[in-house]
Amino acid sequence: MEHNHDAILEKVRQDLPTDELLSDLSDLFKIFGDTTRCKILYALFESEMCVCAIAELLGMTQSAISHQLRILKDADLVGKRRDGKTIYYFLSDDHVRTIIAQGFEHLIEDYLEKEQET
Amino acid sequence: MEHNHDAILEKVRQDLPTDELLSDLSDLFKIFGDTTRCKILYALFESEMCVCAIAELLGMTQSAISHQLRILKDADLVGKRRDGKTIYYFLSDDHVRTIIAQGFEHLIEDYLEKEQET
DNA sequence: CTAACATATGAACAGTTGTTCATATGAATG
DNA sequence: CATTCATATGAACAACTGTTCATATGTTAG
Numbered sequence: 001m002e003h004n005h006d007a008i009l010e011k012v013r014q015d016l017p018t019d020e021l022l023s024d025l026s027d028l029f030k031i032f033g034d035t036t037r038c039k040i041l042y043a044l045f046e047s048e049m050c051v052c053a054i055a056e057l058l059g060m061t062q063s064a065i066s067h068q069l070r071i072l073k074d075a076d077l078v079g080k081r082r083d084g085k086t087i088y089y090f091l092s093d094d095h096v097r098t099i100i101a102q103g104f105e106h107l108i109e110d111y112l113e114k115e116q117e118t
Numbered sequence: 119m120e121h122n123h124d125a126i127l128e129k130v131r132q133d134l135p136t137d138e139l140l141s142d143l144s145d146l147f148k149i150f151g152d153t154t155r156c157k158i159l160y161a162l163f164e165s166e167m168c169v170c171a172i173a174e175l176l177g178m179t180q181s182a183i184s185h186q187l188r189i190l191k192d193a194d195l196v197g198k199r200r201d202g203k204t205i206y207y208f209l210s211d212d213h214v215r216t217i218i219a220q221g222f223e224h225l226i227e228d229y230l231e232k233e234q235e236t
Numbered sequence: 237c238t239a240a241c242a243t244a245t246g247a248a249c250a251g252t253t254g255t256t257c258a259t260a261t262g263a264a265t266g
Numbered sequence: 267c268a269t270t271c272a273t274a275t276g277a278a279c280a281a282c283t284g285t286t287c288a289t290a291t292g293t294t295a296g
Contacts, residue, residue: 005171033148053123095224106213
């Protein structure tokens with residue numbers, strides 16, 4: 001850590017968001033960073049679903065799904081509505097779609113690049 | 119898990135991507151799901167930077183940064199170029215910007231909604 | 237070739253995360 | 267109002283993650 005880079009540092013420091021905001025941001029992405037949760041969100045692209053349907057779809061415990069749905073709900077990525085005994089979960093806004101779509105786009109470009117290399 | 123939802127299940131099953139793709143997708147988001155890595159990426163929005171500059175910027179060990187840069191490199195989110203002893207890291211494509219921008223947009227809308235509630 | 241600098245890497249450790257199991261809540265039905 | 271179904275929750279445990287410390291690699295200057 002000897003050579004000088006004060007110029008760049010100062011420029012970057014000005015535009016870097018606050019620690020709090022960056023922490024919130026990574027917390028948001030943390031939520032997408034789990035296969036189970038990605039599957040749930042993707043499933044909800046189609047239509048709202050009840051907990052047991054999701055559990056059946058993913059071949060997982062009702063408890064496991066319920067825990068994950070709580071996390072998604074806390075982050076305002078999904079909403080829920082009750083109909084009798086059943087509780088239906090649904091996507092709460094379209095950012096989820098856009099974020100996941102962007103992720104896919106990056107993946108696909110990566111795949112294409114790696115194909116070209118051969 | 120008693121009531122019937124075969125109709126929805128079948129519909130959703132058709133459009134659900136493969137486990138492998140969804141796993142790659144969540145692996146990608148996992149990378150954004152860490153404050154240090156988000157900060158690094160954000161810093162690289164401005165300009166390429168060497169490892170020690172990033173370390174100084176974030177007030178972290180050179181080693182810690184180096185470990186994280188490896189993860190970002192492995193995921194093709196950043197590239198590097200050597201100039202003498204120094205190695206400069208830079209964003210490898212614009213998806214990073216878009217993904218992070220979308221994340222921010224979701225956060226901001228959340229903040230606005232919570233303000234309205236009061 | 238050696239010293240100094242910039243970065244990379246591996247092992248170790250603490251902290252976090254996702255699942256399971258057991259159990260609790262809450263609504264409808266007879 | 268007791269039972270059944272749908273979901274939620276808490277504790278516990280294994281697996282994973284990020285940082286630190288020590289050390290290795292690789293480059294340049296003298």
